[in-house]
Amino acid sequence: QVQLVESGGGLVQAGGSLRLSCAVSGRTFSMYVMGWFRQAPGKEREFVAHVMWSGGSTNYADSVKGRFTISTDNAKNTVYLQMNSLKPEDTAVYYCAASEWVGSDYRFPYKYNYWGQGTQVSVSS
Secondary structure: OEEEEEEOOEEEEOOOOEEEEEEEEEOOHHHOEEEEEEEOOOOOOEEEEEEEOOOOOEEEOOOOOOOEEEEEEHHHOEEEEEEOOOOHHHOEEEEEEEEOOOOOOOOOHHHOOEEOOOEEEEEEO
């Protein structure tokens, strides 16, 4: 079993920055693929970023490319999402997710087995 706990959300003005954290515990985490997703009110959950613990390979949604950075700290069993140049359209609940393997389907929520409780990010204009 894997447990994921997000933190770091909050209210920020447009152009500001936030760093989200996802603390991972339970089974050996090094085998897992980690992803960040977000869900705005009335919308479907959407892919934000993805990273492989082992090799560090990353992928981003086009809407956040160049502004967001996903990273891992193996010593702390933590995944981060650094969010810069935030826009009002980034407002959503952000979720951390884990999976043993997603292959090329890393953008699809159904490929992830474990989810955190979510953290709210609100960006004012």
